[in-house]
Amino acid sequence: MRPHTVPPEVEFSSGPAVATKFEAFTRLSPEDRAALADVTQNVRYVEARRDLVAEGDKPRHVYLVLDGWGARYKSLPDGTRQILNFLLPGDFCGVSAYLLREMDHSIGAITKLKVATITPDEMQGLRQGRPRIAEALRWEELVSESIQREWTLNVGLRIAYQRLGHLLVEIYLRLQVVGRASDGRCDFPLTQNDLADATSLTSVHVNRTLQELRRDGLIELERRQLHILDLERLMHASMFNPNYLHFDHAGQHLDAGNHA
Amino acid sequence: MRPHTVPPEVEFSSGPAVATKFEAFTRLSPEDRAALADVTQNVRYVEARRDLVAEGDKPRHVYLVLDGWGARYKSLPDGTRQILNFLLPGDFCGVSAYLLREMDHSIGAITKLKVATITPDEMQGLRQGRPRIAEALRWEELVSESIQREWTLNVGLRIAYQRLGHLLVEIYLRLQVVGRASDGRCDFPLTQNDLADATSLTSVHVNRTLQELRRDGLIELERRQLHILDLERLMHASMFNPNYLHFDHAGQHLDAGNHA
DNA sequence: CGTCTGGTTGATACGACTCAAATTTGGTGG
């Protein structure tokens, strides 16, 4: 166990997260991987709790999260804030946003964030030259839309206990697919306040509900480390159906016929 | 005023909804319009309250709503249902879904639905041959993602009064952009039950909240007709910021240079 | 003319919020 003076954005290792994730959809050739590595040269860091992009900005770049956690969020005039999704290592954002005049939401860093800055032109080149990556990018967008739908349902239909459980499972599975989680364990840099903003609960209620989840032997959560003690049971308790994540290698048929 | 024996899916007229909507983003050439008309030859009808596609289905076609209202929705094992978005005339669905093994949600008809069935190949052709339409399709997807985010926020952050108000405004503006609404008036085939499923309220509470909105002189709603009496005030009351709809002709720069 | 769907009303219950304060944790500097 690492000393808790180490910042939470410490790297888990296991290669570039995007490539690992894309393998949940298709199989990449060495050339595909090289092309991905190519466009991720331009790195930028954002300090924890600072914004990467703000609502109202003109979208210019595509970003790829290399390390750290971010969040899409939106604020209301009355000061309330809704986290719309978390950005985890391997997640793209703003793939086509350059078509819009201005951002309709903000993106902030939860931990210190390491992102690759990619130009629309580079994306275009990637798409034209590497058809499998083009498909994987499309797939990623579909998954991200699906996640957004599931979040709508999550805040709409589930009570606090299931809602939090559902969120924990989703984060765990998404980290697992990029090689950042295993054995029920993962880094978990979110404060109870973040969880509150993501689940539309108050931090007080999040606190009490987490205690319930702990009391029921479903999770341990301390020192920014999450340990899911019984994934099956937690999934059941929170009515979690993993189908919406589409981590099912649906694009494997693309493997054949491309040896370039 | 039409007699109320006429079914709610009666056509408002004003040309193909998609083309009208795309004009909120870019300017289409006659050839663009012809290409759009070309791929919408294959028409299918779905009776009110039947499903167009069900969760678990293998996605095969792209659909374009020509007339009538539909809804994306998701059900939970406990029988509750969340409407995730409404499909209005001019809305595409499943543009890239063929990449996925199975649907993660269902799409049902609210009223009798008239949809065009488009094959992925036809979409591909449209994209390659008509760059402006390709961009408009991309724009449409971005808007639809943005709407989904706003719904997450809507059910998460707003209280019943604002939440319903917000939904009514959104629907009105979306209908307006396809020429199906004006002067604060539009068809409104949703039952209070549908509104409940869309806002994550109970139909009882929807009923009481609609009465409040009426009492405050913001809306009239009867005989499947919505009349927004004071759009400005309703928008203000529900903290409605139209930026997320991106009806701002962001793609007008594409107009020039294409005379084909 | 009975049936059905959708809308309306009333009474009661509960999940989550609010407000307020105390306690713990992690980081910082003397």
Add this chain to the structure above:
DNA sequence: CCACCAAATTTGAGTCGTATCAACCAGACG
């Protein structure tokens, strides 16, 4: 290495928005 501080977590008490349950009503339809 300990004192100090800010941020995060925890606890308690009271309140409120919305759900639940249960009737009842109105118009559309066969």
